[in-house]
Amino acid sequence: MTGIDQRVASAPSEVSTPQRKHVLRKLRLLVHLAEGLITCALLFWWVKLETKQRLIQRWSRKLLALFRVSLVVHGEEVAAQELAGSMLVSNHVSWIDIYAINSWYPPRFVAKSEIRGWPVIGWLCAQTGVLFVERARKRDAHRIMHVIADAMRSGDAICVFPEGTTSDGLQLLPFHANLFQAPVSAGAPIRPVALRYRIAGTGELTTIPAYVGDLSMMDTINAMLNGPPLVVEVLVGPAVAPEMDRRALAAHSQEAVATLIARAG
Numbered sequence: 001m002t003g004i005d006q007r008v009a010s011a012p013s014e015v016s017t018p019q020r021k022h023v024l025r026k027l028r029l030l031v032h033l034a035e036g037l038i039t040c041a042l043l044f045w046w047v048k049l050e051t052k053q054r055l056i057q058r059w060s061r062k063l064l065a066l067f068r069v070s071l072v073v074h075g076e077e078v079a080a081q082e083l084a085g086s087m088l089v090s091n092h093v094s095w096i097d098i099y100a101i102n103s104w105y106p107p108r109f110v111a112k113s114e115i116r117g118w119p120v121i122g123w124l125c126a127q128t129g130v131l132f133v134e135r136a137r138k139r140d141a142h143r144i145m146h147v148i149a150d151a152m153r154s155g156d157a158i159c160v161f162p163e164g165t166t167s168d169g170l171q172l173l174p175f176h177a178n179l180f181q182a183p184v185s186a187g188a189p190i191r192p193v194a195l196r197y198r199i200a201g202t203g204e205l206t207t208i209p210a211y212v213g214d215l216s217m218m219d220t221i222n223a224m225l226n227g228p229p230l231v232v233e234v235l236v237g238p239a240v241a242p243e244m245d246r247r248a249l250a251a252h253s254q255e256a257v258a259t260l261i262a263r264a265g
Contacts, residue, residue, distance in 0.1 A: 060102035092161035107157035148182035192237035192256035
């Protein structure tokens with residue numbers, strides 16, 4: 001056999017190793033998703049809120065680990081009691097943002113109604129207390145504002161992504177003011193949060209998890225599984241009092257999140 005023949009023969013085994021790892025990681029993700037479904041179906045309907053939050057946090061941390069994403073929290077040290085009844089506002093890079101925040105502290109998220117119809121994922125979101133809004137309907141924005149305000153009055157922490165869409169994570173998009181009426185009406189504090197994704201080995205900012213443009217969810221899953229280990233930074237800022245109208249509060253919150261991002265570099 002010639003040297004060229006040997007290289008051709010050995011190529012499939014060289015390629016198959018990362019492919020096998022990729023397949024195994026996807027199988028582990030499917031098993032983890034099944035564990036989440038079973039947990040929701042068997043436990044969530046009767047356990048206390050604190051227990052439910054611990055289960056969500058533990059499941060989310062394992063999900064990050066399966067994607068080889070490490071969590072680092074910077075900024076304000078905030079007790080769970082201080083977050084109850086507040087609105088968390090964050091920049092938005094990817095669907096995995098939800099699990100990064102859940103790994104720090106599990107709030108209730110506000111999400112577009114289309115997600116409710118996604119197979120499996122939509123059901124999981126509903127079981128974990130996600131509030132769905134039909135963004136195309138102005139009347140529904142009015143409805144969800146009252147729902148959010150009532151939830152915060154009852155002690156729930158609500159997380160929103162005021163940019164209204166995802167970005168590449170390297171820039172902050174303008175905040176929409178509509179949902180900020182809820183904390184104004186409820187007298188609930190705002191807690192600014194910023195997310196940054198970095199390559200674990202170098203500390204460089206990365207767009208690998210970004211769910212933008214024509215990319216599908218599976219595209220971002222493959223990018224994270226095939227890419228290097230990552231670090232997600234959750235940057236927590238001081239609370240903002242809702243002592244202004246919704247537009248001023250949105251602008252102030254956007255500046256607060258931008259400041260967190262700038263400080264992180």
